[in-house]
Every structure is written in C-alpha cells, then in structure tokens.
Amino acid sequence: MSLVAARIRAIPSWQVTLGLALLALGFLIAAQLAAEGPRIRYTTQERSPLVETALALQSQQDTLKTRIVDLRNSIQDIEKQDTGSAAAIKELNAGLEQARIAAGLIPLTGTGIVLKLEDSTQPVPPDGNAADYLVTAVDLRTVVGELWLAGAEGIAINGERLTTSTAIIDIGGSVLVNAAYLASPFDITAIGPSDLFSRLSSSPGFAEFVQTRRGSFGIGVSWAEPDHVDLPAFAGSVNLRESKAVPSPSAAAP
Amino acid sequence: MRDPRSQLAIAAVAFVLGMLVVVQLRSQTGGSALQALSTQDLTTLVASLNSQNDRLRSEIGTLQNQLDELRANRATGATSVEQIASDLARIRAWAGLDPVSGRGVMITVGGKINAEAVDDLLNELHNAGAEALAIESVRVVARSTISGPPGSLDVDGYILGDPFRIRAIGRPETLVGSLTRAGGIIAQLAATDPEATLDVAPVDEPMLLPASKRTLVPDHGHPRL
Numbered sequence: 001m002s003l004v005a006a007r008i009r010a011i012p013s014w015q016v017t018l019g020l021a022l023l024a025l026g027f028l029i030a031a032q033l034a035a036e037g038p039r040i041r042y043t044t045q046e047r048s049p050l051v052e053t054a055l056a057l058q059s060q061q062d063t064l065k066t067r068i069v070d071l072r073n074s075i076q077d078i079e080k081q082d083t084g085s086a087a088a089i090k091e092l093n094a095g096l097e098q099a100r101i102a103a104g105l106i107p108l109t110g111t112g113i114v115l116k117l118e119d120s121t122q123p124v125p126p127d128g129n130a131a132d133y134l135v136t137a138v139d140l141r142t143v144v145g146e147l148w149l150a151g152a153e154g155i156a157i158n159g160e161r162l163t164t165s166t167a168i169i170d171i172g173g174s175v176l177v178n179a180a181y182l183a184s185p186f187d188i189t190a191i192g193p194s195d196l197f198s199r200l201s202s203s204p205g206f207a208e209f210v211q212t213r214r215g216s217f218g219i220g221v222s223w224a225e226p227d228h229v230d231l232p233a234f235a236g237s238v239n240l241r242e243s244k245a246v247p248s249p250s251a252a253a254p
Numbered sequence: 255m256r257d258p259r260s261q262l263a264i265a266a267v268a269f270v271l272g273m274l275v276v277v278q279l280r281s282q283t284g285g286s287a288l289q290a291l292s293t294q295d296l297t298t299l300v301a302s303l304n305s306q307n308d309r310l311r312s313e314i315g316t317l318q319n320q321l322d323e324l325r326a327n328r329a330t331g332a333t334s335v336e337q338i339a340s341d342l343a344r345i346r347a348w349a350g351l352d353p354v355s356g357r358g359v360m361i362t363v364g365g366k367i368n369a370e371a372v373d374d375l376l377n378e379l380h381n382a383g384a385e386a387l388a389i390e391s392v393r394v395v396a397r398s399t400i401s402g403p404p405g406s407l408d409v410d411g412y413i414l415g416d417p418f419r420i421r422a423i424g425r426p427e428t429l430v431g432s433l434t435r436a437g438g439i440i441a442q443l444a445a446t447d448p449e450a451t452l453d454v455a456p457v458d459e460p461m462l463l464p465a466s467k468r469t470l471v472p473d474h475g476h477p478r479l
Binding site for chain 2: 012015017020021022024025028029050051053054055058059060064065067068071072074075076078079081088089092093095096097098099100101102103104105106107108109110111112137138141145148149152153154155162163164165167168169171172173174176178180181183184188192193194199205209226230231236237238239240241242243244245246247
C-alpha cells in the first residue's frame with residue numbers, strides 16, 4: 001500500500017490538474033451530446049426559422065398588447081374628462097367603468113390566491129406517455145374551473161387575464177392562452193373571497209386533480225395566499241364583427 | 255508545473271472547458287419549450303400567433319380611430335355622448351352583459367359526452383374566433399363552468415338534456431372549417447367520445463344569444479390604479 005501511495009505522491013501536481021480538467025471536459029462533452037439528442041430527432045431545414053418566427057411573433061404580440069392597453073387608458077381618461085351634458089355623460093361613464101370591470105378590461109387588486117403548476121421532473125418510464133408529465137391545457141382548465149366553482153371572481157394565467165373570449169388550448173407540448181404562447185411554470189392568480197383557498201381545497205374535484213396529477217405523474221402543484229393579488233387587464237380584441245349588440249331592458253347594471 | 259508546455263496544455267484545456275460550460279448553459283436555458291415542438295406543431299403555433307396578431311392590429315386601428323374622434327370632439331367642444339354610448343354597448347355585448355345577435359354556427363350534441371369534451375369544443379370555438387357562445391339558454395362567459403357526468407351535464411346550474419345545442423356567433427365558414435377540418439376537434443371527439451354525435455351546421459340568419467345571468471363585477475377586487 002505504501003508503494004502505491006508513494007507512486008501517487010510522485011505524480012506531478014500539473015498532471016493531476018490536467019487529469020481533472022480532462023475529466024470535466026469529457027463530462028461536459030457527454031452532457032452536451034445528450035442534450036442535443038431530442039433536437040436531432042426533429043431537425044429539418046425549416047425548423048429553426050419556425051422557432052425564430054414563433055418567438056418573433058410572440059414578441060410582436062407583447063408589443064401590440066402594450067399598445068392596446070395604452071390606447072384604452074387614453075380613451076378612458078378622455079371619456080372621464082368629457083363634461084358636456086354632465087348628467088348623461090356621468091351616467092354613461094359610470095356604466096362604462098362597471099362594464100369594463102366586468103369584461104376584464106381594467107386591472108384589479110384584491111384578496112385571493114396564486115397556484116403554481118409545473119411540469120414533472122420525474123423521469124418518464126419506458127412505457128409512459130411523455131405528455132402526461134407536462135402541464136396541459138386540460139390541467140389549467142380543470143384548476144380554473146375549480147377556482148370559479150370555489151368563488152373566484154377574476155383569474156389570470158402567467159399575466160393573461162381570462163375573459164369571455166379566452167381559449168386555453170394545447171399545441172403539441174405548449175399551451176396557448178388568449179393565443180399567447182405560455183410555458184411551465186404556470187402561475188394561476190385568482191381574486192376571490194379571503195377563504196378562497198379553503199373552499200378550493202375542500203372541493204373533491206380539486207383533491208382528485210392533485211392526487212392524480214401530482215401523485216401519479218409528479219406535476220408540481222403549489223400555492224400561496226399573499227395579502228393581496230393583482231390581475232392585469234385583458235389586452236386582446238373586443239371587436240364585434242359578426243355580433244350586433246342587443247340592449248337588455250333589465251340590464252341597467254352588470 | 256514550471257514547464258511552459260504543461261502550462262500551455264492546461265490553458266488550452268481550460269479554454270475549451272469554459273467554452274463548453276457556456277454552450278451547455280445556453281442550451282439548457284435559451285432554447286425554451288419551443289425546441290421540443292414538432293415541425294407541424296410549430297407551424298400551427300406560428301399560424302395561431304399570426305392570426306392573433308392580425309386581430310390585435312385591427313383592435314389597435316379601432317381604438318386609434320376612437321381616440322382620434324374623442325380628441326377631435328374635445329378640440330371643437332363637442333360632446334361624445336354617442337361615442338361613449340356606442341363603446342358601452344359594444345363592451346356590454348362582448349362581456350355577456352347584454353344579448354347579442356348574429357350569424358354563426360349551431361352544434362347539436364346528442365348521446366353521452368363528458369364535460370371535458372364540451373369544454374374542448376368551447377375552447378376550439380373561441381380559438382377559431384367565435385365572438386359569443388351559448389349552450390341552450392345559458393350565455394357562456396369567463397366564469398362559466400361545465401360539470402357533472404355524461405347524460406346530466408350542468409352548465410352554470412342548468413342541466414342539459416339530450417340532445418343540446420351550442421350556438422356560436424362568428425363567420426360561419428371560418429367556424430365550420432375550423433371545427434370540421436381533418437384532425438380537428440370534431441374528428442378528435444369522434445375518437446374519444448364515440449357514443450356522442452355532433453352535428454355542425456352553419457347559420458346564416460341572425461341568432462339571438464341571451465345575456466348572462468351571472469353577476470360579473472367582482473365583490474373582492476377593485477380597480478388597481
């Protein structure tokens with residue numbers, strides 16, 4: 001043993017350093033090749049430009065939404081300042097404010113909760129379906145439905161306010177909400193009564209969701225109850241091209 | 255270690271090591287989940303983002319015109335009662351606070367279908383550009399929920415019979431095309447819910463969709479300034 005130890009001690013320190021560096025190098029090369037694996041499966045000449053186009057379009061969409069919110073704020077400010085026929089304008093503006101709140105066009109703050117859903121970190125078994133280990137549109141819809149049933153009054157997913165026109169759909173392994181591309185983790189923010197989480201957690205439907213998706217597939221489900229939560233305004237289109245508004249005689253207030 | 259050749263060797267290895275660390279970190283963080291999508295899914299995603307951006311540009315055009323008109327009225331001292339009233343009517347109709355009428359599509363659903371499948375259908379209609387939806391006499395709004403077992407589905411407290419109708423206002427050709435395309439939602443539901451029948455028909459005459467009976471203004475949230 002002392003002979004082996006003596007031989008090890010005799011190795012120059014620079015050789016030890018070089019050996020360790022080469023070991024790390026080999027590890028990194030292997031990791032890089034492994035990470036490239038799934039992409040090689042899909043690689044085609046048109047694929048890379050498609051990813052770039054999707055990212056560019058999503059970035060354009062963010063800019064367009066910011067512009068919409070700015071324009072709506074400017075319109076709202078001018079409408080509030082209009083004092084002609086004071087009583088009529090005042091009544092209209094009060095109705096407009098309530099309608100905008102009901103439509104989700106105004107950012108809100110209030111009591112509520114934030115739920116976080118995350119893709120599973122568990123390895124997919126050889127006979128498993130990889131999609132089961134990702135957060136899907138159905139997962140988001142299930143949680144959103146449970147929140148509405150528990151008394152939520154406004155919800156946003158990763159900053160996308162849910163409105164009467166919202167679609168939550170899957171495209172491959174990604175999720176579109178209000179036609180915006182969202183990825184895990186998903187923060188579902190809900191405004192509602194102060195006991196919203198207590199109501200949600202006592203729902204058999206929510207308990208089943210957590211048991212199935214977290215218990216069986218390792219989908220991350222966590223929550224927080226901050227002092228207050230903020231919801232952004234909906235920044236999409238409220239244009240009616242095919243629909244004609246029919247005033248409701250009994251609908252003086254929302 | 256004083257040998258310059260050994261120092262050079264270590265420097266070269268450290269350089270390559272550093273490069274690989276950077277490449278590895280970038281590949282872990284920068285690629286995003288888009289890298290995992292197939293070419294077909296990416297094409298669908300690009301098409302969806304394109305149409306949404308077109309809708310947003312159109313909305314910006316409408317809002318810009320509205321703002322210009324309001325500013326012009328202010329400059330001339332004219333009132334904007336008509337314009338504010340028109341804005342109010344449009345937002346109330348869009349939100350589901352008032353009834354709406356228009357052409358679109360009617361889907362008659364028969365047999366046993368589960369709540370998740372109906373929810374899929376509604377989401378596809380929204381994604382295809384439907385402006386307003388109703389299931390029987392219930393206007394579908396953000397807070398609407400569909401629950402219950404097949405055969406006794408509950409939409410906002412209304413128990414659906416068999417068959418039941420879903421009506422959507424929007425361009426009939428676009429809505430029908432989107433629902434019935436190969437691999438579309440109707441084809442998917444035929445596979446997942448074989449006991450259900452779904453009949454899709456364009457409606458060119460105006461349909462009247464009711465207002466929601468729900469209270470849509472929150473009690474626990476107030477506008478954030």
